[in-house]
Amino acid sequence: MDPRISFVTLAVADLEATRRFYVDGLGWHPELDVPGEVLMIRTGERLVLSLWDRAHFAEEVGEPTMPGGSTGGIAPIxxxxxxxxxxxxxxxxxxxxxxxxxxxxxxxxxxxxxxxxxxxxxxxxxxxxxxxxxxxxxxxxx
The missing domain is CATH 3.10.180.10 (2,3-Dihydroxybiphenyl 1,2-Dioxygenase, domain 1)
Structure with missing residues (x-):
């Protein structure tokens, strides 16, 4: 396996608020925008930031939790x-x-x-x- 990352995927609670922040606020340009489901933004030559609606994320990946079973605080990333x-x-x-x-x-x-x-x-x-x-x-x- 090559040492590289192709996508960074984050589960988000409100995809429209996330879109307003990254696209309207920061001025980033979507490569793919499926309202209510996913927003993908190229952030490097071969790197995409994938922002998924939390429910859609859970359907494919599993229910998001804090690593190690901890609660509260910020995501450890x-x-x-x-x-x-x-x-x-x-x-x-x-x-x-x-x-x-x-x-x-x-x-x-x-x-x-x-x-x-x-x-x-x-x-x-x-x-x-x-x-x-x-x-x-x-x-x-x-």
Missing amino acids: TLAHNVATKEAVDAVLATARRAGADPVSDAVERDWGGYTGYFGDPDGYRWEVAFNPGPIGQLVLP
Whole structure:
């Protein structure tokens, strides 16, 4: 098996609110939009973010639960959007705020040398917006 990811699929409670956030708010363009079922957005050369209505997700994959049987808190996953400068981090976080992201944490200097902040989408999935000056950070930039 090749070491790659083709789709990241997230179950969402309100697909229309999710669509408004990602498409209308962040300005992303759907590759596939089936109202009430799924919204797919190309997020990389060979990577698609698939946002499924929770009921449709459960029919195919199974009922969503927290890993390890825990309850409460946030989903134990983050999605990351790396950018080339600290200023770009602040600009993306500002765009997320205007799109209705909640919560949004201001970016801070990290011990490892980067500059990152977070925002939550309508279902609470956390996006990290990061400037990572190291080699792994440069690897993921377009």
